Amino acid sequence: MTKETQWPLWEVFLQKKFGVPFEHAGNVHAPDKEMALQNARDVYSRRNEATCIWVVPSEAIASSSPEDAGSFFDPANDKIYRHPNFYKTPGASFE
Amino acid sequence: MMDTNHNKNLFDYCLRIADTSLVLGQRLGEWCGHAPILEEDIALTNISLDLIGQARMLLEYAGQVEGKGRTEDDLAYFRGEREFRNLLLAEQPNGDFGQTIMRQFLLSTYQYYFFTGLTKSSDTTLSALAEKSVKEVAYHVRHSSEWVKRLGSGTPESHQRMMNAVDELWMYTGDLFDADQTDAELTAAGIGVDLSQVKLQWENKVNEIFAEATLPVPQNIYFIKGSREGKHTEHLGHLLAEMQSLARAFPGAGW
Numbered sequence: 298m299t300k301e302t303q304w305p306l307w308e309v310f311l312q313k314k315f316g317v318p319f320e321h322a323g324n325v326h327a328p329d330k331e332m333a334l335q336n337a338r339d340v341y342s343r344r345n346e347a348t349c350i351w352v353v354p355s356e357a358i359a360s361s362s363p364e365d366a367g368s369f370f371d372p373a374n375d376k377i378y379r380h381p382n383f384y385k386t387p388g389a390s391f392e
Numbered sequence: 393m394m395d396t397n398h399n400k401n402l403f404d405y406c407l408r409i410a411d412t413s414l415v416l417g418q419r420l421g422e423w424c425g426h427a428p429i430l431e432e433d434i435a436l437t438n439i440s441l442d443l444i445g446q447a448r449m450l451l452e453y454a455g456q457v458e459g460k461g462r463t464e465d466d467l468a469y470f471r472g473e474r475e476f477r478n479l480l481l482a483e484q485p486n487g488d489f490g491q492t493i494m495r496q497f498l499l500s501t502y503q504y505y506f507f508t509g510l511t512k513s514s515d516t517t518l519s520a521l522a523e524k525s526v527k528e529v530a531y532h533v534r535h536s537s538e539w540v541k542r543l544g545s546g547t548p549e550s551h552q553r554m555m556n557a558v559d560e561l562w563m564y565t566g567d568l569f570d571a572d573q574t575d576a577e578l579t580a581a582g583i584g585v586d587l588s589q590v591k592l593q594w595e596n597k598v599n600e601i602f603a604e605a606t607l608p609v610p611q612n613i614y615f616i617k618g619s620r621e622g623k624h625t626e627h628l629g630h631l632l633a634e635m636q637s638l639a640r641a642f643p644g645a646g647w
Binding site: 304325326327328331332335336338339340343 | 429430431432438531534535538542
């Protein structure tokens with residue numbers, strides 16, 4: 298299983314119904330974007346799970362690394378004024 | 393008397409459509425666990441399940457039309473080879489992946505235009521079944537045609553394998569459009585599909601995809617026909633032996 302025998306990897310995002318955010322579902326191998334879409338449809342949406350699918354080359358995704366979690370995310374935790382809780386923030390993990 | 397003949401024709405017509413889906417579905421099922429990549433394994437068996445679903449609905453309806461109380465299972469598992477009416481192309485062996493894809497493209501394209509025509513049938517059961525099936529088949533065409541383009545214009549080896557697939561399969565494409573008296577009578581009655589129209593649409597699509605795939609369309613080939621009289625190639629008997637063995641060894645077995 299050397300790298301050259303594998304097609305590129307694509308990350309798959311599904312939109313469950315119109316208007317809601319896309320969610321990461323997993324990934325597929327495919328030679329190009331049309332085949333990636335079809336593979337994503339067959340692997341992740343064969344039972345009507347999605348109304349729309351995005352596929353993105355995995356290598357196009359920039360990710361923060363877990364070691365940076367402290368400097369990336371901690372500073373927000375102890376400043377209560379950054380957490381307005383009197384109105385709903387879409388997608389926020391706190392109430 | 394007229395009515396009996398009409399029902400016999402309609403029964404036969406349903407079997408042709410149902411058996412083609414059933415046999416092709418069974419063939420694709422043979423890939424389960426064997427396809428070149430996981431994603432394609434799932435894709436081929438998805439298509440197989442679509443086809444078996446079509447066959448079930450059509451066989452159930454065929455049983456009603458026949459009026460002898462036969463169920464979809466009776467028709468699928470307890471008919472012999474000569475009673476099957478599937479197109480010869482559907483029963484051809486999987487061969488390599490290229491041959492499976494070529495068979496799929498040629499048949500799915502046929503089914504797409506056939507079912508599109510059938511949505512206008514005056515038989516409301518058939519038109520409803522066609523309405524549902526045409527959406528599934530549209531995806532089968534998309535999947536197989538994208539593969540034909542890529543394999544045909546891919547590497548020298550993939551191109552050669554697609555050429556071999558065309559050589560293996562093209563002789564069975566004349567059977568798709570070999571309309572008989574039953575086709576003529578049901579088409580005149582507004583129930584069946586005019587196969588001469590399907591043929592034109594099929595040829596256009598095949599020419600278009602073959603051109604993109606850099607595959608030549610064969611000319612002046614001798615066609616092997618006979619599905620409408622149940623005259624099959626040697627491959628169908630083996631397929632049925634496998635498909636029917638469990639139901640015949642354990643009649644009425646449940647899942």
